[in-house]
Amino acid sequence: MSDAPNSPADGAVRLDQPWVISPAVxxxxxxxxxxxxxxxxxxxTFLKRPELVRVVRGLGDAPDVAAxxxxxxxxxxxxxxxxxALSGLARTDMIRPRQTEGAAA
Amino acid sequence: xxxxxxxxxxxxxGQLLPTTGDRTPRGDRLVxxxxxxxxxxxxxxxELTYACNLECAHCLSSSGRRDPRELSTDQAKAVxxxxxxxxxxxxxxxxxxxxxxxxxxxxxxxxxxHNVGVKFSTNGVRLNKERAAFLASPAMNGYVDIQISLDGxxxxxxxxxxxxxxxxxxxxxxxxxxxxGFQDAKISVVCTRQNIGQLDEFKAIxxxxxxxxxxxxxxxxxxxxxxxxxLHPLPEQQRELYYWLMxxxxxxxxxxxxxxxxxFGESLPGLNLCGAGRVVCLIDPIGDVYACPFAIHDNFHAxxxxxxxxxQQVWQKSELFQDLRAPQTGGACAKCSFFDACRGGCMxxxxxTGLPLDGPDPECVQGYGESALQSMNEAGGRVIPESSQxxxxxxxxxxxxxxxxxxxxxxxxxxxxxxRGMPVSACAESPLAGFDPGTGALGGGGGCASGACGC
Numbered sequence: 200m201s202d203a204p205n206s207p208a209d210g211a212v213r214l215d216q217p218w219v220i221s222p223a224v225x226x227x228x229x230x231x232x233x234x235x236x237x238x239x240x241x242x243x244t245f246l247k248r249p250e251l252v253r254v255v256r257g258l259g260d261a262p263d264v265a266a267x268x269x270x271x272x273x274x275x276x277x278x279x280x281x282x283x284a285l286s287g288l289a290r291t292d293m294i295r296p297r298q299t300e301g302a303a304a
Numbered sequence: 305x306x307x308x309x310x311x312x313x314x315x316x317x318g319q320l321l322p323t324t325g326d327r328t329p330r331g332d333r334l335v336x337x338x339x340x341x342x343x344x345x346x347x348x349x350x351e352l353t354y355a356c357n358l359e360c361a362h363c364l365s366s367s368g369r370r371d372p373r374e375l376s377t378d379q380a381k382a383v384x385x386x387x388x389x390x391x392x393x394x395x396x397x398x399x400x401x402x403x404x405x406x407x408x409x410x411x412x413x414x415x416x417x418h419n420v421g422v423k424f425s426t427n428g429v430r431l432n433k434e435r436a437a438f439l440a441s442p443a444m445n446g447y448v449d450i451q452i453s454l455d456g457x458x459x460x461x462x463x464x465x466x467x468x469x470x471x472x473x474x475x476x477x478x479x480x481x482x483x484x485g486f487q488d489a490k491i492s493v494v495c496t497r498q499n500i501g502q503l504d505e506f507k508a509i510x511x512x513x514x515x516x517x518x519x520x521x522x523x524x525x526x527x528x529x530x531x532x533x534x535l536h537p538l539p540e541q542q543r544e545l546y547y548w549l550m551x552x553x554x555x556x557x558x559x560x561x562x563x564x565x566x567x568f569g570e571s572l573p574g575l576n577l578c579g580a581g582r583v584v585c586l587i588d589p590i591g592d593v594y595a596c597p598f599a600i601h602d603n604f605h606a607x608x609x610x611x612x613x614x615x616q617q618v619w620q621k622s623e624l625f626q627d628l629r630a631p632q633t634g635g636a637c638a639k640c641s642f643f644d645a646c647r648g649g650c651m652x653x654x655x656x657t658g659l660p661l662d663g664p665d666p667e668c669v670q671g672y673g674e675s676a677l678q679s680m681n682e683a684g685g686r687v688i689p690e691s692s693q694x695x696x697x698x699x700x701x702x703x704x705x706x707x708x709x710x711x712x713x714x715x716x717x718x719x720x721x722x723x724r725g726m727p728v729s730a731c732a733e734s735p736l737a738g739f740d741p742g743t744g745a746l747g748g749g750g751g752c753a754s755g756a757c758g759c
Contacts, residue, residue: 230337
């Protein structure tokens, strides 16, 4: 299957890490947010807020998670909730850590 | 050109289901959003053909004969293209028996190449060693799921409703899939009065073939309406099923079909919501779209993909689906303290047993369904809706199930030999009863000439 490279065992997402949406995942827009489908493990997940969809889509272009939250205009007070939601997505490989240039293999 | 024939006027569902008129979600849960419908279905069933080698007594789609208007290969591929555009990530293919369509394997490959994963239901008739190897091959990329139907853990119970030889066919298919290395095939069981006592045996069969067990609810849909009274589980069996699912639920699939049992207490895993027209729908072999696989009836017909501008148009714009997505008041059930758990149960089960759509499910575990059925019977009889379509074979074939009562001979000889009652009519005892060769109107022939028995 598609184990995410170097993902922490508990799937915890940290603010200072670069992440990206998994290549096997497609997002389908819905009135409440989006439906995420993983073609590899066939898991279906619901992103229950449009804001969360913006964050997830923005992960790949942001240097780290904090920057993605900022770009999606999420108030800092709500960041812990979003980090928890992202950790949930990481556990089913919906998002995975991004390898950056020069990062340890 | 009009392909579909004129349809009779039907009752608009919105008139049968009182709605609150309020289009804001009931709460913050996902099911509250789902009640209002999605831009594309999550669970789409596509019956590819009404043709079938079997004639199961309880067939939900009254299948048997191919419909001459069946979608062509090209039309079917255009449907797949549209589903890909709508991001319907996987579909459930059924029938009839889908694998007896000659282009089935071609459509399967086409769908998978277009990122529309497939789960197909089959009685196993075409799953020989060669096909099993193909299905397990990298060409399928793990995007295909197979569901083998088995409605008894023994040939006796299974063949009673599915027809002679069907148990062996299913088991052979499971053997072939296992031998080919196909992972996680599903054994799909419709729970009936006759097989609820076999749940552990079903699990053992699944374990033996490395398969997963899927249990679903018998609906009075299609030919199921004719046998529902005899086959549907008794109240104590529903309880048995519920506790079995609570104990084994994690590894058992249910297609979310037992949400009416949630009123026993704790909800079973799943959405616990009627998804008809909201997250679920059916495309039939001629391109007709219905609210749910168990509701192939004009009243639940949303449109046709060939004549009404394509599937997306029907899904998003049809009047029927708009009605189903309007939040409902819950009718008579709203007062029940379990309404939040079961949400009134299954619409198709109510409709095809003649119950009002805003009333209780016929198998309501609080007993309201039974009393509703009883009081309607007493008040002059329920009206069970006539089926809108029937593709059953017209003449009996050797695969037809023979639904003789499953029973045991009494243990002692005396009661076994004693007559159980008076003969129903004279001719039930002797074909020549009442026949007088001298005066009979049909002189010279055998058989009953009395005319008294209506035979």
